[in-house]
Amino acid sequence: RFLRWTWRLTWLTGVGLTGVLAYSIFHLRHPAEQMEPDPSKKTLVILGTGWGSVSLLKKLDTENYNVIVISPRNYFLFTPLLPSCTTGMIEHRSIMEPIRNILRHKKATVKFYEAEATKIDHEKRVVYISDDSEVKGEISHTEVPFDMLVIGVGAENATFGIEGVRENSCFLKEVDDAQKIRKSIMDCVETAMFKDQAPEEVKRLLHTVVVGGGPTGVEFAGELQDFFNADLKKWIPDIKENFHVTLVEALPNVLPMFSKQLIDYTESTFKEESITIRTKTMVKKVTDKHIEAEVTRPDGTKEREIIPYGLLVWATGNAVRPVVRDLMSKIPAQKNSRRGLAVNEYLVVNGTENIWAVGDCAVANYAPTAQVASQEGTFLAHLLNSMAKAETIENELKRLSDVQAQAKSEEDRNAALGEIRECQRQLRRIKQIGPFQYSHQGSLAYIGKERAVADISWWAGNIASGGTLTYLFWRSAYLSMCFSTRNRVLVAFDWTKALLFGRDVSRE
Ligand code: FAD
Numbered sequence: 001r002f003l004r005w006t007w008r009l010t011w012l013t014g015v016g017l018t019g020v021l022a023y024s025i026f027h028l029r030h031p032a033e034q035m036e037p038d039p040s041k042k043t044l045v046i047l048g049t050g051w052g053s054v055s056l057l058k059k060l061d062t063e064n065y066n067v068i069v070i071s072p073r074n075y076f077l078f079t080p081l082l083p084s085c086t087t088g089m090i091e092h093r094s095i096m097e098p099i100r101n102i103l104r105h106k107k108a109t110v111k112f113y114e115a116e117a118t119k120i121d122h123e124k125r126v127v128y129i130s131d132d133s134e135v136k137g138e139i140s141h142t143e144v145p146f147d148m149l150v151i152g153v154g155a156e157n158a159t160f161g162i163e164g165v166r167e168n169s170c171f172l173k174e175v176d177d178a179q180k181i182r183k184s185i186m187d188c189v190e191t192a193m194f195k196d197q198a199p200e201e202v203k204r205l206l207h208t209v210v211v212g213g214g215p216t217g218v219e220f221a222g223e224l225q226d227f228f229n230a231d232l233k234k235w236i237p238d239i240k241e242n243f244h245v246t247l248v249e250a251l252p253n254v255l256p257m258f259s260k261q262l263i264d265y266t267e268s269t270f271k272e273e274s275i276t277i278r279t280k281t282m283v284k285k286v287t288d289k290h291i292e293a294e295v296t297r298p299d300g301t302k303e304r305e306i307i308p309y310g311l312l313v314w315a316t317g318n319a320v321r322p323v324v325r326d327l328m329s330k331i332p333a334q335k336n337s338r339r340g341l342a343v344n345e346y347l348v349v350n351g352t353e354n355i356w357a358v359g360d361c362a363v364a365n366y367a368p369t370a371q372v373a374s375q376e377g378t379f380l381a382h383l384l385n386s387m388a389k390a391e392t393i394e395n396e397l398k399r400l401s402d403v404q405a406q407a408k409s410e411e412d413r414n415a416a417l418g419e420i421r422e423c424q425r426q427l428r429r430i431k432q433i434g435p436f437q438y439s440h441q442g443s444l445a446y447i448g449k450e451r452a453v454a455d456i457s458w459w460a461g462n463i464a465s466g467g468t469l470t471y472l473f474w475r476s477a478y479l480s481m482c483f484s485t486r487n488r489v490l491v492a493f494d495w496t497k498a499l500l501f502g503r504d505v506s507r508e
């Protein structure tokens with residue numbers, strides 16, 4: 001009897017889950033008809049399709065505004081798994097979600113222009129845009145007027161003006177960067193194996209230098225060493241002796257945002273993996289074959305050192321994008337801001353009206369992370385939804401006041417008064433929305449060798465952990481955070497594929 005019931009329950013659960021999955025897929029593939037834009041509504045322009053802007057779009061009631069999204073990228077990119085794309089552990093399309101899919105599921109139509117915002121005129125309320133894609137129509141530059149603007153353009157790669165960086169290194173911010181690295185890794189390996197290559201040259205070509213010991217640099221170094229250990233050295237045993245990864249960091253340690261014990265754990269894991277960490281080493285110049293670095297010795301003296309490389313990956317953090325820098329230069333209230341647009345506690349750009357900024361391009365005293373950007377986007381969606389609701393209620397209040405003034409009987413006047421009071425109550429509740437408050441959930445980073453480090457906020461304290469269990473946590477956390485079910489399935493499939501068949505070592 002027990003077995004019969006267990007069987008029935010399992011069967012019912014199976015049928016239920018299949019039904020839910022089938023419905024989700026059907027819903028994804030068959031979005032409902034959308035409301036057409038209403039010209040009487042305000043135009044809300046959103047720049048960017050990254051963490052900040054897409055989190056905003058997810059929660060925004062688009063029927064309240066005429067929403068226009070502008071970005072040179074017609075997809076959302078799940079950046080936390082981008083380092084895994086450099087070695088083919090994950091295919092880049094698995095962590096991309098087309099913006100058209102996201103927008104098509106909104107209640108009211110949202111316009112999308114694949115273009116870069118080149119200039120923002122905050123006084124005239126106009127954004128100038130340019131189509132920088134390869135295919136161009138007769139018009140590739142135009143302007144978009146707005147009533148309200150949200151700037152979520154992220155940041156560009158910091159090079160600190162160091163000579164040779166842009167020309168000779170690979171960055172790791174976008175899909176193209178990850179693809180370029182993946183190709184270059186195999187190019188270096190195959191070139192090193194070219195007939196009669198001199199031993200010194202083989203050594204140089206098989207030496208990857210990663211500049212920047214923040215999480216991007218650490219995660220990439222870990223992924224690359226994994227690739228070598230699990231696949232490269234099996235298929236190309238000749239590179240075994242010379243393949244090497246060096247991580248160069250200007251500060252005394254890597255991962256400065258993590259707790260001391262996790263920094264030590266990362267450094268000891270790298271040592272086990274034979275990844276060299278060069279701390280207190282600041283890169284000053286880059287050529288096509290070597291970097292020149294200033295090394296601070298334990299006695300405080302400084303020395304210039306030349307380090308040859310085959311592949312150079314530059315991960316030294318963020319810099320302000322030109323469009324943001326240009327806007328900042330035009331607003332006196334932004335005079336003292338250096339790292340991005342200074343915003344108030346409601347994310348309004350200081351010195352402007354009806355312009356907000358979210359994510360890496362905004363300076364709100366938080367680290368430039370996806371976690372901050374997505375919480376800011378969600379907050380702004382609630383704020384904009386509330387503002388639209390408040391406006392509707394205020395219009396209704398005006399109408400009810402007229403009704404009350406023109407009421408012919410005491411009964412009608414009292415009825416209107418009742419409705420006015422209800423509207424006022426609703427308005428008070430809506431206007432109670434507090435300032436943005438960031439809730440830090442913790443920091444997570446993959447360090448290679450199937451180990452991860454995590455500083456997790458727990459009640460009033462913090463839990464620091466590192467190792468294989470943390471790696472399993474890292475995997476499940478990022479899998480659950482992927483944008484869509486489709487992304488989750490594809491990422492899980494990529495992990496399984498790499499486990500069964502290894503990563504693909506073909507170039508291209
Ligand atoms: P982005 O996500 O960078 O999006 C900016 C958008 O603006 C893009 O769509 C871009 O195409 C668009 N854009 C650019 N210029 C213009 C323009 N002129 N006009 C219009 N649109 C424009 N953070 C974490 O919290 N956890 C992690 O594990 C993590 N891992 C990371 C791994 C890597 C490799 C990298 C590079 C970053 C990682 N981050 C992580 C940081 C996180 O990705 C950023 O903080 C986050 O992407 C910032 O979101 P954003 O919306 O401000 O910018």
Ligand code: NAI
Nearest residue numbers: 212213214215216217249250282283315316317368444445
């Ligand atoms: P970062 O700003 O965190 O680190 C850059 C590092 O480069 C710094 O430690 C700096 O000292 C070093 N550096 C700068 N110039 C140098 C030079 N000339 N020579 C040698 N070293 C130099 O940058 P990163 O890693 O790109 O991260 C950017 C943002 O994205 C951060 O806020 C980070 O927290 C977030 N991020 C988070 C991840 C995670 O949580 N797992 C993963 C990747 C990024």
